[in-house]
Amino acid sequence: MRLILIILLTSILLVNCKNEPSNQPSSVNFEFVELTDGVYSCIHKFGGKAICNVGIVDNGHETIIFDSFLSPDVAEELLKTLQGMSLSPVKYVVNSHFHNDHIRGNQVFSKEVNIISSTRTKELIAEEEPLQIAYEKENAPARLSYYDSLQRSFKGDRQSREYQQIQMWRPYYETLVNSHLTVKTRLPNMFVDSIKNFDGPDRKIQLLSKGQGHTESDLIMYLPDDGVLFTGDLIFNNCHPYVAHGDISKWKAWLEFMNSLEVSTVMPGHGQIGTDELINQMKDYLMDLESAAEDLVKDNLSLEEPENLSVPDKYKDWWFDRFYEYNLRFAYESLNTKKPK
Numbered sequence: 001m002r003l004i005l006i007i008l009l010t011s012i013l014l015v016n017c018k019n020e021p022s023n024q025p026s027s028v029n030f031e032f033v034e035l036t037d038g039v040y041s042c043i044h045k046f047g048g049k050a051i052c053n054v055g056i057v058d059n060g061h062e063t064i065i066f067d068s069f070l071s072p073d074v075a076e077e078l079l080k081t082l083q084g085m086s087l088s089p090v091k092y093v094v095n096s097h098f099h100n101d102h103i104r105g106n107q108v109f110s111k112e113v114n115i116i117s118s119t120r121t122k123e124l125i126a127e128e129e130p131l132q133i134a135y136e137k138e139n140a141p142a143r144l145s146y147y148d149s150l151q152r153s154f155k156g157d158r159q160s161r162e163y164q165q166i167q168m169w170r171p172y173y174e175t176l177v178n179s180h181l182t183v184k185t186r187l188p189n190m191f192v193d194s195i196k197n198f199d200g201p202d203r204k205i206q207l208l209s210k211g212q213g214h215t216e217s218d219l220i221m222y223l224p225d226d227g228v229l230f231t232g233d234l235i236f237n238n239c240h241p242y243v244a245h246g247d248i249s250k251w252k253a254w255l256e257f258m259n260s261l262e263v264s265t266v267m268p269g270h271g272q273i274g275t276d277e278l279i280n281q282m283k284d285y286l287m288d289l290e291s292a293a294e295d296l297v298k299d300n301l302s303l304e305e306p307e308n309l310s311v312p313d314k315y316k317d318w319w320f321d322r323f324y325e326y327n328l329r330f331a332y333e334s335l336n337t338k339k340p341k
Contacts, residue, residue, distance in 0.1 A: 028045065058088045063087045067269070106185075168319070237270070238271055240323040288315075
């Protein structure tokens with residue numbers, strides 16, 4: 001079951017980031033967005049194969065890349081893009097957490113580039129990736145065939161949400177099927193379990209870990225002088241997150257910590273770039289999820305009744321609505337676990 005949940009979780013594709021500057025590099029997989037001089041984001045493009053968002057920060061001495069995409073081919077495309085820019089050498093790649101869409105581009109970077117994660121994230125990659133890859137090899141071809149058939153037979157409005165859902169899922173499975181021919185897990189070799197600074201002549205960079213949240217261990221990147229925060233999957237923008245690999249209370253504590261920072265720009269793990277309002281938006285989602293679970297427990301309602309699992313109106317327009325049922329079940333079971341015997 002854990003493998004099924006992982007493949008669901010990491011199947012995350014997002015709507016286009018708008019207003020890409022015309023002088024920025026162009027890609028069918030990601031939008032290249034300049035946040036400030038020397039600070040950039042690659043935002044997954046609808047229908048593309050980047051899957052997660054990636055950050056690039058040059059401190060004037062070295063460049064750090066935050067997360068590395070699901071597809072090694074897209075990571076290669078990013079490297080070629082950066083080679084055409086006047087940036088400091090890439091010295092580090094950060095893995096915010098262990099999910100496949102944030103780590104499989106690791107393999108394209110040279111041995112001189114250090115891969116950074118928390119210690120627990122490295123352990124989780126080593127434990128889970130062989131199992132995940134085996135599961136995907138067995139199951140991804142059938143899923144790709146399914147979405148291929150939906151795409152070929154679709155007769156309706158191609159601007160509709162129904163068709164966009166097909167466009168969201170099909171590239172993910174295509175990426176899995178193709179990348180399995182060449183994917184080689186590269187483990188992190190440098191670890192941050194609290195805080196580490198990478199200060200250069202142009203800016204300060206902080207990597208911060210506070211343990212469990214979205215997963216058993218998460219890592220963020222913060223630029224204190226620029227007010228920019230790269231959150232990994234601790235924040236999703238207008239998309240249902242996947243909650244069941246983490247801890248809701250500790251996730252909320254993470255978000256409280258983010259609120260203590262001076263932040264003006266947030267790059268979520270998935271979704272478009274936003275302001276610090278995204279922090280509270282994510283916290284509200286988790287609190288609403290807990291409240292819904294508490295109501296079910298209080299009223300002794302069954303999770304097996306479909307109406308008890310329906311997405312609240314507040315979040316009906318968010319993508320990845322299939323995750324809501326998993327999230328509510330997780331919150332419900334967490335409450336029951338904490339109840340006195």
